[in-house]
Amino acid sequence: MASESRAGRPRASSRETLAEAACELFLEQGYEATSIVDIAQRAGVSRSSFFNYFDSKSDVLWSGLDARIADASVRLAALGCDADGSSVRAAVEPIVQGFAPDPLALALRNAAAMGLEQELLRDTGLRHARMASAVAGAARSSGIDQIRADILGSALATAVLSSLRVWAEQGAGQASLEVQFDEALRSIHDLPWE
Amino acid sequence: MASESRAGRPRASSRETLAEAACELFLEQGYEATSIVDIAQRAGVSRSSFFNYFDSKSDVLWSGLDARIADASVRLAALGCDADGSSVRAAVEPIVQGFAPDPLALALRNAAAMGLEQELLRDTGLRHARMASAVAGAARSSGIDQIRADILGSALATAVLSSLRVWAEQGAGQASLEVQFDEALRSIHDLPWE
């Protein structure tokens, strides 16, 4: 059997327990006011070990979504020059499919209590940019000019993030994220583009 | 006369000279590799004084655009519930009007040389989010639902930033930024919203 205790010292913690500890503290005293030392202490490990599990403090919140975005970016880059609407959509949609309530959903829901508004603005901006850039790249390599590709990518990225936010604020009900996203996509078409 | 040497110790530097020193160093050795101490030293002032002129290192690049975005946000918030397409556009357009080549334009043009790609992705994301949020707020208070308002705001914000980027990369020719922006706005309407 492959798994089950290979050689070496066993892990003293896990991403899950660290993320739990972090979220508790974020709710209790806010995101800014919680240092990495605080998180590590509550999880019972040293500060150094925190970085064996997460690359940064914000990674606790974003690693789940980031992995999905990275996957989607690979799919989009693989589309090459024959990208069209449906293939792009097929590449992007898995980002939201089966997205379980996680630290990010909790943070979106309790942004005010965590004092996270500024941080969230900043961090969602980065994810927006990544997704938009990936989509725009696909659009551009299928012949659309720069600015239009940017706007297209931006709209799609916003559809993802906005539906995610609405879903999280509504309590992260199980199946409704995909529904929110589909509605967002529909919104892109019939907007008052005055 | 109001101005002309009030009481108190005269300033030892200025935003302009500090920004110049910073941009030189960014070009020479990259953004990351340039510390605030480096900038202050080249400008002939102490590290502490740097913060009398700029709030942060990235502020050197972004303060010009940030001020315009802040103004636009005020105008958008003042629109109240009777915001429509033309009034929103009138509130946003001054962001690009008369935007002179400044540290940001230089950074956009020389992003690769400055090793700025990552930083720019992050920072443009934040400005995008601010503009999108301001526009979406106006759209929402005029009756549009959340997700559609978000997408609308995002598209407009992207129009600003994308036209800015294209303009800067083309060498920041004097009058063409407004033209780029107008074209971006036109792109929003007739996109292949497949």
Place this chain on the structure above:
DNA sequence: CGTCGTTGTTGGATGCGGTGCAGAAAATGT
């Protein structure tokens, strides 16, 4: 002229995020 309030500058101390590393600790296999 000296004194005073104002405005800026400087340096030091502090905190936090993040990186790098050497050495110890806990497991496995032989």
Place this chain on the structure above:
DNA sequence: ACATTTTCTGCACCGCATCCAACAACGACG
């Protein structure tokens, strides 16, 4: 018992950013 592998831990280090107290240069006023 031993080497090996993996992880943990503490420590030093750097840069950004904030705060603050001391000092320096100005104008104004008596």
